[in-house]
Amino acid sequence: MNLENTKAQMRKGVLEFCILSLLSGHEAYTSEILNTLKESKLLVVEGTIYPLLNRLKKDGLLTYRWEESTGGPPRKYYRITPLGQEFLEELRKTWKELQHAVEKTTT
Amino acid sequence: MNLENTKAQMRKGVLEFCILSLLSGHEAYTSEILNTLKESKLLVVEGTIYPLLNRLKKDGLLTYRWEESTGGPPRKYYRITPLGQEFLEELRKTWKELQHAVEKTTT
DNA sequence: AATAGTACTATGCAATACAAGGTACTGTTA
DNA sequence: TAACAGTACCTTGTATTGCATAGTACTATT
Numbered sequence: 001m002n003l004e005n006t007k008a009q010m011r012k013g014v015l016e017f018c019i020l021s022l023l024s025g026h027e028a029y030t031s032e033i034l035n036t037l038k039e040s041k042l043l044v045v046e047g048t049i050y051p052l053l054n055r056l057k058k059d060g061l062l063t064y065r066w067e068e069s070t071g072g073p074p075r076k077y078y079r080i081t082p083l084g085q086e087f088l089e090e091l092r093k094t095w096k097e098l099q100h101a102v103e104k105t106t107t
Numbered sequence: 108m109n110l111e112n113t114k115a116q117m118r119k120g121v122l123e124f125c126i127l128s129l130l131s132g133h134e135a136y137t138s139e140i141l142n143t144l145k146e147s148k149l150l151v152v153e154g155t156i157y158p159l160l161n162r163l164k165k166d167g168l169l170t171y172r173w174e175e176s177t178g179g180p181p182r183k184y185y186r187i188t189p190l191g192q193e194f195l196e197e198l199r200k201t202w203k204e205l206q207h208a209v210e211k212t213t214t
Numbered sequence: 215a216a217t218a219g220t221a222c223t224a225t226g227c228a229a230t231a232c233a234a235g236g237t238a239c240t241g242t243t244a
Numbered sequence: 245t246a247a248c249a250g251t252a253c254c255t256t257g258t259a260t261t262g263c264a265t266a267g268t269a270c271t272a273t274t
Contacts, residue, residue, distance in 0.1 A: 041204065
């Protein structure tokens with residue numbers, strides 16, 4: 001039993017909630033998302049976030065547009081769709097329920 | 108994106124915390140654990156809990172003893188080890204940190 | 215031209231919850 | 245006594261997702 005591994009397992013399912021929530025505030029490109037998550041102590045790596053963003057896009061929860069950056073490679077700006085917004089509210093409830101269940105079990 | 112699947116993903120990593128916590132209160136056999144979790148709205152199935160309990164045992168976090176039951180098949184009573192108790196405290200911290208990180212990201 | 219910084223992509227792996235199928239023990243019923 | 249029901253434990257293959265790793269590509273600097 002390895003604590004780092006357990007942390008990674010705990011992140012499963014949670015990250016899409018966090019990302020949808022971030023993007024419900026304003027659109028952003030990947031590095032911005034990564035940095036914001038990092039500031040909140042949610043460490044996520046590229047191998048995780050790109051496929052995750054793609055999955056969310058594929059399922060219609062996000063859309064994106066390309067924008068040339070000032071002096072670097074082009075960036076992919078993501079934004080949440082109305083469907084994504086609905087799903088986000090479900091996830092918010094789900095997370096609350098899980099917190100409640102864990103609280104009840106561990107105290 | 109399927110909400111039921113997301114719920115299952117969110118449970119990953121969390122269940123060992125809940126089970127260790129349950130057993131830190133008193134020893135219990137599997138059905139008791141399942142029922143207690145169910146009361147807290149944490150639905151877990153046999154294919155999950157038996158391998159999980161075995162993993163925790165293998166890693167030295169739990170021990171067990173057999174006890175004949177009153178009129179049914181024998182039961183395996185699990186209890187937490189001192190190592191398990193230590194790990195539990197780490198998990199408690201980890202869960203709190205995750206809650207905090209998610210809170211910060213989603214509000 | 216080579217290097218550095220930045221951004222995106224793909225893939226194989228590890229881990230775990232779950233579905234499904236099974237074995238085994240005890241008591242009850244036909 | 246055999247069949248059935250309730251209960252308890254066990255196993256395994258699958259699906260999913262975070263991660264490590266390896267790469268491509270764009271722009272600016274040296």
